[in-house]
Amino acid sequence: MSSLVVPPLQKLQYGPLDFRRWTQGTASLVSGVGLAAMAALMIAGYFGGIVPLVTAGDAAGTAADISGSPALFLGGVACIFVVTLLDIVVAAAWYALFKPVNRRLSAVAAWIRVIFAGLFMLAAGHLVSAFSLLGQPDLALQAIRQFNSMWLISLGLFGIYLLLIGYLAVRSGFMARVFGILLAIAGLGYVADAVGTAFSLDFPVVFGSSGFVGEVAVIFWLLIKGRRLAA
Template sequence: MTYATHIPPISRSAAWVGGVSLLLIAVLAAAGNFGALAPLITAGDAAKTAAAISGSGLQFRIGVLCMILAAILDVVVAAALLRILEQANRMVALTAAWFRIAYAAVFVVALSQLASVPNLLPNPDRALDAIDSYNVIWRVGLMLFAMHLVLVGYVAVRTRILPRWLGILVGIAGAGYFVDGAGTILQPDYVPSISTVTFIGEVALIGWLLWTAIRRPKLQLSSTR
């Protein structure tokens, strides 16, 4: 049976909070990971990595702080998307939110490994081991993040509260993260690569949320059963 049900307009405040928070996450992650941390870390070279971090301790700590702030914003995004998607399917929306919150918690655990690095610099091998542990925990945690995106995409495709094309892109992004997370478990020295292509769905979601906040469109929920 096909049916159409009117739902309240998408919350403008939730769209603003979600869009701006996702944009800040992208900025903080880029600044923290690629701007501050990556230039100081040389894979497989403990001595060089320890020397680089010793010479730029503040830069390293700022990088870690940026990543922690991004993890906190992940919880904010989870709440904002729950506010938007619960109008369509509260159970799935709530599950999606909890997956993102669980990912944020795992990410903070991973970041705690990085936070310990400055104290381990007298022993470069231990410092590099902590960095490697961060990478493994974070990549495995991506599987939780992947499930969040897949569920968001599912709600979009099934109910049309988000455009179907957006739901498909977000779902594909989730699949990419899941493959990269699983690859870390299944293959030694796996380097995430799929999500570097499929992440476009996340970018599209940021744009759609901000555009929705500006336009405040009135959408209808439609589905099939």
């Protein structure tokens, strides 16, 4: 009677999508491409597809404009949903990039960005509701306002994320400290806008834009220098 032979366990094979095994160069390239794509999608989708069709205080006009250009509006909404998914990809990539600095803090930061992405996706759901309520213009405009307020408030969470990433960047040694400082400034701006919006929906959202230069500069660093980081 032959004995039962149990084959030895094989080591788990990690595929290219396993961000835990990404090198810092790969993480930089993925995050750089992801951030550039997010910027392009937000410009085309939100500023090109949503903003031109919405008139503050004019529910009937807004409903008429959206009804007249449904493909433009829904295309803008689709772009925003893709951005929320890319947020998760970038969160994973930046975890891989900064985990050599502080693995635990990088993980905390990554989860904060994932939670923000989920809230942003929920906020975008209000735009879908607005489209379905075009026959009731007041409710449709209210849904669009709910999207704006929920998005702006959730950006406070994104601001906290940038503060953590800014700290990690300053401590990293492989990224110039100025990038970490610029990211932290952007984070403070988002937090300020979120707090202001939470207390008043008419709050002028201006502080978050202060970090635009830093965020763009980091994208160029990721794509040019960061992708050359050694394993």
